[in-house]
Amino acid sequence: MAKILKSKAAVWGALVLVLLVIILTFQLRPAWWAFIDEFFMFMTVFCHLVAVYIEKFSNSAFKKLQMAAFISAVLMILSFVGEYIAYQVIN
Numbered sequence: 489m490a491k492i493l494k495s496k497a498a499v500w501g502a503l504v505l506v507l508l509v510i511i512l513t514f515q516l517r518p519a520w521w522a523f524i525d526e527f528f529m530f531m532t533v534f535c536h537l538v539a540v541y542i543e544k545f546s547n548s549a550f551k552k553l554q555m556a557a558f559i560s561a562v563l564m565i566l567s568f569v570g571e572y573i574a575y576q577v578i579n
Contacts, residue, residue: 499537506533525571528564532557 492498510526517523539553
């Protein structure tokens with residue numbers, strides 16, 4: 489599992505997947521706040537991508553970026569739940 493997390497190809501694949509999700513679900517989002525989960529999804533993958541590339545140069549920067557990616561992932565899950573609740577209340 490650790491090898492996959494540090495694989496540049498896997499992270500680039502995740503970034504492409506996130507961009508595809510953003511593009512394909514763009515028409516399904518009626519309001520600006522409906523993109524919050526996708527923003528945090530992008531930030532998670534982007535922080536992890538930068539962390540993988542910067543690990544050789546600075547271990548402390550790597551750890552901080554990994555923590556930022558983890559926090560973004562938690563916020564993505566919370567925003568997804570929040571959006572689901574909001575859609576249930578609106579509809």
